[in-house]
Amino acid sequence: MIINLSSLNLIIELRKSVFSISNYTLQLVKSYIFLRGFSQSQPTRPMGREKEKEKPSEEALNLLRSRLSDPNFIFRPLSDSPDSNYSKLKFIISTSVTEACNNSILLLGPRGSGKVAVLELVLSDLLLQYPEAISVIRLNGLLHSDDNCALKEIARQLCMEHQLLFSKVASFDDNSLFVIAMLRECGLAHKTIIFVLDEFDFFAQGKQRLLYSLLDAMQSVNSQAVVIGVSCRLDVDQLLEKRVRSRFSHRKLLFLSPSKEETERLMEHILSLPVDSSIPHNYAAEFNGRLKKIFSDERFKELINTYLSYNFTIGHLVRFLFQAVSYMDLDVRFLSHENFKTALSSNQRQPKLECIRDCSILELYMLVCMKRLEVKEQNSYNFYSVMTEYKSIHDSSQTSDNYAANVCLRAFEHLLQRQLISFIDNKGHNQSVEFRPVKLLISSAELHQGLKSYHQCPAILLRLMDR
Amino acid sequence: MDMEGSPQVTRRTTRSCAVSSNDVESTKPSESYKPTLNDLAFGKQPFGLEDLLSRFPCRRTQILEFLRLLGPLNSPLFPVLVYGGPSTGKTSVTLQVFRHLNRPFIYSSCVTCYSPRILFESMLNQLLFHRKDSKHSYSSVKRCERPSDFVNYLREALENVISSLKGNSGKSNSKMSGRPDGTMVYLVFDNLECVRYWDKSSTILPFLFNLYDILKMPEVGLIFISNISPDMYYLNIGYVEPIPLYFLNYTEDDLRHIFMVNQTNRKLYASFLDVVLRPFCRVTRRVDELAAALSSLFKKYCEPLSDKEVAPNEEMKRKLFSQIRPHISSALNETFQVRSQPLLGAEANKTKKTNSSKMSGILEDFDKIDFHMSTSAKYLLISAFLASRNPATLDASLFDSTGVSDSRKRKRKASEKSMDQKEMAEQELHMKGPGTFPLERLLAIFQCITSLAEDSLDEEESRELTTEGSSRGLMSDVLLQLSSLCNANFIIKGGSCPLEGSTRYRTAVSEDLALKVARSLKFPLSKYLYRR
Numbered sequence: 001m002i003i004n005l006s007s008l009n010l011i012i013e014l015r016k017s018v019f020s021i022s023n024y025t026l027q028l029v030k031s032y033i034f035l036r037g038f039s040q041s042q043p044t045r046p047m048g049r050e051k052e053k054e055k056p057s058e059e060a061l062n063l064l065r066s067r068l069s070d071p072n073f074i075f076r077p078l079s080d081s082p083d084s085n086y087s088k089l090k091f092i093i094s095t096s097v098t099e100a101c102n103n104s105i106l107l108l109g110p111r112g113s114g115k116v117a118v119l120e121l122v123l124s125d126l127l128l129q130y131p132e133a134i135s136v137i138r139l140n141g142l143l144h145s146d147d148n149c150a151l152k153e154i155a156r157q158l159c160m161e162h163q164l165l166f167s168k169v170a171s172f173d174d175n176s177l178f179v180i181a182m183l184r185e186c187g188l189a190h191k192t193i194i195f196v197l198d199e200f201d202f203f204a205q206g207k208q209r210l211l212y213s214l215l216d217a218m219q220s221v222n223s224q225a226v227v228i229g230v231s232c233r234l235d236v237d238q239l240l241e242k243r244v245r246s247r248f249s250h251r252k253l254l255f256l257s258p259s260k261e262e263t264e265r266l267m268e269h270i271l272s273l274p275v276d277s278s279i280p281h282n283y284a285a286e287f288n289g290r291l292k293k294i295f296s297d298e299r300f301k302e303l304i305n306t307y308l309s310y311n312f313t314i315g316h317l318v319r320f321l322f323q324a325v326s327y328m329d330l331d332v333r334f335l336s337h338e339n340f341k342t343a344l345s346s347n348q349r350q351p352k353l354e355c356i357r358d359c360s361i362l363e364l365y366m367l368v369c370m371k372r373l374e375v376k377e378q379n380s381y382n383f384y385s386v387m388t389e390y391k392s393i394h395d396s397s398q399t400s401d402n403y404a405a406n407v408c409l410r411a412f413e414h415l416l417q418r419q420l421i422s423f424i425d426n427k428g429h430n431q432s433v434e435f436r437p438v439k440l441l442i443s444s445a446e447l448h449q450g451l452k453s454y455h456q457c458p459a460i461l462l463r464l465m466d467r
Numbered sequence: 468m469d470m471e472g473s474p475q476v477t478r479r480t481t482r483s484c485a486v487s488s489n490d491v492e493s494t495k496p497s498e499s500y501k502p503t504l505n506d507l508a509f510g511k512q513p514f515g516l517e518d519l520l521s522r523f524p525c526r527r528t529q530i531l532e533f534l535r536l537l538g539p540l541n542s543p544l545f546p547v548l549v550y551g552g553p554s555t556g557k558t559s560v561t562l563q564v565f566r567h568l569n570r571p572f573i574y575s576s577c578v579t580c581y582s583p584r585i586l587f588e589s590m591l592n593q594l595l596f597h598r599k600d601s602k603h604s605y606s607s608v609k610r611c612e613r614p615s616d617f618v619n620y621l622r623e624a625l626e627n628v629i630s631s632l633k634g635n636s637g638k639s640n641s642k643m644s645g646r647p648d649g650t651m652v653y654l655v656f657d658n659l660e661c662v663r664y665w666d667k668s669s670t671i672l673p674f675l676f677n678l679y680d681i682l683k684m685p686e687v688g689l690i691f692i693s694n695i696s697p698d699m700y701y702l703n704i705g706y707v708e709p710i711p712l713y714f715l716n717y718t719e720d721d722l723r724h725i726f727m728v729n730q731t732n733r734k735l736y737a738s739f740l741d742v743v744l745r746p747f748c749r750v751t752r753r754v755d756e757l758a759a760a761l762s763s764l765f766k767k768y769c770e771p772l773s774d775k776e777v778a779p780n781e782e783m784k785r786k787l788f789s790q791i792r793p794h795i796s797s798a799l800n801e802t803f804q805v806r807s808q809p810l811l812g813a814e815a816n817k818t819k820k821t822n823s824s825k826m827s828g829i830l831e832d833f834d835k836i837d838f839h840m841s842t843s844a845k846y847l848l849i850s851a852f853l854a855s856r857n858p859a860t861l862d863a864s865l866f867d868s869t870g871v872s873d874s875r876k877r878k879r880k881a882s883e884k885s886m887d888q889k890e891m892a893e894q895e896l897h898m899k900g901p902g903t904f905p906l907e908r909l910l911a912i913f914q915c916i917t918s919l920a921e922d923s924l925d926e927e928e929s930r931e932l933t934t935e936g937s938s939r940g941l942m943s944d945v946l947l948q949l950s951s952l953c954n955a956n957f958i959i960k961g962g963s964c965p966l967e968g969s970t971r972y973r974t975a976v977s978e979d980l981a982l983k984v985a986r987s988l989k990f991p992l993s994k995y996l997y998r999r
Contacts, residue, residue: 062538326538437898
């Protein structure tokens with residue numbers, strides 16, 4: 001606590017020289033952005049082991065993979081038009097910086113639609129434009145939803161940015177005093193602090209003390225701050241308390257998925273190799289030619305439509321392209337339609353059917369017995385009920401699969417482990433496994449389908465299911 | 468050693484401490500090993516792709532897919548979720564793939580790291596090259612409980628590691644063993660399904676899945692290994708799903724292939740598998756369980772053979788098959804049993820009974836319990852079983868002071884309605900499970916039974932028991948035995964009775980085990996069991 005207060009004095013001393021400090025941070029930021037851009041636009045050459053030049057297909061693979069993992073690259077082309085969210089956001093923030101006013105805005109949209117990516121683009125551009133007038137504080141709702149945690153993190157980031165010493169044992173009050181003082185000082189120095197609150201809906205849980213104190217501090221004359229909330233819940237402003245909502249300007253930017261043409265253009269932009277880089281020209285040209293052929297194929301259009309019909313954000317699309325690109329066969333050296341198809345099929349999994357296919361026959365017997373118990377409208381059953389059913393099946397039709405109770409119990413436990421069945425409540429820890437009531441986690445249609453596709457399923461099981 | 472010559476110590480010291488303090492030439496504590504950057508690699512000699520594929524006979528497609536997803540050196544990676552049933556090779560394939568690629572990774576399992584704090588600290592220890600040793604009283608390098616602190620420390624540590632890796636790769640390209648390749652660090656989280664049962668699972672699980680987005684470091688790759696399929700992880704808060712990689716369970720042919728690896732006499736083992744594999748696969752298809760069950764059966768299969776190296780011809784195969792056949796069904800019923808007696812003892816027993824048929828030998832094993840218990844513990848177990856099974860109102864009539872059990876039964880013709888009622892009652896009994904009883908009832912039944920046992924023994928033996936101590940002396944033993952039975956899960960401590968507030972107990976043994984225990988004591992358990 002003492003450290004923070006003394007650093008407060010330090011700030012007052014340094015207020016006159018705040019421009020020189022922020023110049024220094026600007027140099028750091030500039031060089032950081034430069035290095036990051038450098039490392040991501042160039043394909044990396046592995047040093048050490050391989051002495052000969054990398055094959056062009058490997059270079060291409062590296063380049064495509066690094067492009068797909070870089071959100072800046074992906075969202076930059078979408079942000080060129082004047083009515084995109086990028087421009088709107090940039091306008092709002094830059095006006096509040098230049099006109100020295102406070103602002104608050106919410107970025108809403110489903111997960112993977114690029115909210116944080118566009119925000120980072122805007123911030124990096126603004127940092128280049130107004131180097132000494134902006135400082136950014138980033139909080140995440142998953143980590144910092146607790147008020148103590150959040151204030152500590154804000155204090156820590158402020159200290160890091162202004163090269164002050166941060167004390168880990170500072171109390172909540174000290175931190176909050178420090179933050180308010182910093183806000184005042186930065187406002188007097190005409191420096192805008194931008195608070196980025198990721199997963200905003202977590203901050204809106206509980207008492208919303210942090211939000212209230214931030215927004216309240218913004219109401220004072222001296223402060224210059226912008227609060228940007230990012231959330232996947234489209235109704236997050238309904239979660240705010242009345243007093244918080246009244247201090248919040250109801251600006252919202254919706255991030256929706258792009259249209260089909262935009263998506264196609266984006267895919268081409270991402271996957272086409274640049275013709276003037278270190279990749280040999282003829283290879284790149286042939287690669288791009290083949291890519292165009294794949295894209296214009298009808299099957300491919302169908303494939304993409306199937307994928308996009310249930311995974312419609314850019315984040316999901318990027319992940320799908322990443323999978324397809326990584327399946328590229330280095331011997332073939334080019335992307336093919338098969339890669340995309342494999343990527344699609346690995347995303348279209350049916351986990352319960354896979355589980356059934358992995359079961360042994362005894363476990364299938366247990367499942368079918370439970371299904372029959374359910375059909376007989378016995379709502380709660382445990383292992384012993386299942387065993388009686390199992391024995392009755394064996395008595396009525398002499399199956400070869402009659403095993404003792406301990407073996408069946410282990411099969412039962414395997415089913416529990418695979419989450420095909422589960423206990424009805426988690427409180428029965430003072431009962432042994434055989435007596436706790438269980439329920440099926442698989443529907444009868446899935447069970448039926450699984451049995452039909454099971455290799456060498458005993459006919460009696462199918463008969464029992466059909467009845 | 469020097470105990471007699473040691474000076475009078477005023478405070479209590481342990482014997483070893485006293486000895487070592489007198490020892491002049493005490494050895495210096497060995498320098499504890501300081502981990503370095505090279506420890507992030509697997510540590511052993513990396514091998515080529517064909518080696519890797521041959522170590523995992525039926526996992527070719529999965530290994531190739533995994534290698535493709537990991538990509539070439541220094542290529543960024545989206546999070547990957549490796550999932551599949553237990554004992555399908557997920558962890559071992561992951562680790563061996565990293566050995567093959569010789570890339571730096573850190574590994575933490577959510578079974579050994581059973582709380583968020585331990586998980587975070589274990590990962591930080593590995594990244595900051597800190598090994599817990601006695602000098603620092605086995606503490607971690609940083610105390611880290613909350614995800615926010617963890618992210619800050621992790622970022623710092625990862626940046627340090629990555630910069631030193633970049634420095635390494637910039638140096639000479641010596642193919643020195645132990646130096647990891649590349650500038651990416653991979654974090655492997657094993658047994659992810661255990662996180663669901665933690666107290667803080669609602670915050671930790673979304674945190675782990677969103678870790679990639681939070682860190683925003685392209686040089687870090689995340690790999691999750693899980694026993695359950697990804698649809699069981701659906702949370703309230705969404706996340707962009709990791710790329711799934713499915714390890715399916717082995718088919719019968721795969722299992723045959725796997726078991727044939729490293730066998731000395733392949734033909735003999737192949738003929739053995741022909742006979743045995745199919746029936747055992749109907750029970751379970753897990754490699755670890757099958758391996759345990761088949762190994763003991765194989766020994767039985769090879770018994771009549773004098774020469775274990777011979778390749779069997781058709782006739783020998785038929786003979787061996789007919790010899791092993793009666794054992795298969797009984798072995799199937801003990802598939803999951805873990806033998807606690809050493810196999811040598813059992814074999815020695817078997818050679819003694821040459822004339823008696825093998826079937827009765829197996830039945831005898833069934834009747835015996837294969838763990839040791841003291842007599843009072845056995846009586847306690849039986850009393851607990853009786854207390855759970857019988858309703859409390861019957862105790863007076865069953866455990867009459869004269870020792871005469873109630874054998875009068877009113878013979879009544881069983882009507883259909885009463886049969887149905889009996890069935891319903893039995894079903895209810897099965898559903899509810901064994902009942903609870905307070906401690907006093909257990910001790911009362913215990914005293915009745917042991918007094919009966921004392922009466923029924925010979926004079927000589929009863930004298931022995933009484934000289935051991937009166938029933939009062941037996942009491943403290945009994946309470947100790949009770950707590951050890953609770954710890955061994957033979958008796959479960961249930962909730963407390965709402966009226967009296969004392970804890971109630973419940974038995975957790977099956978009827979078979981109770982009968983076995985009673986038979987070993989020659990106690991007529993069935994006379995005391997209440998049958999509706």
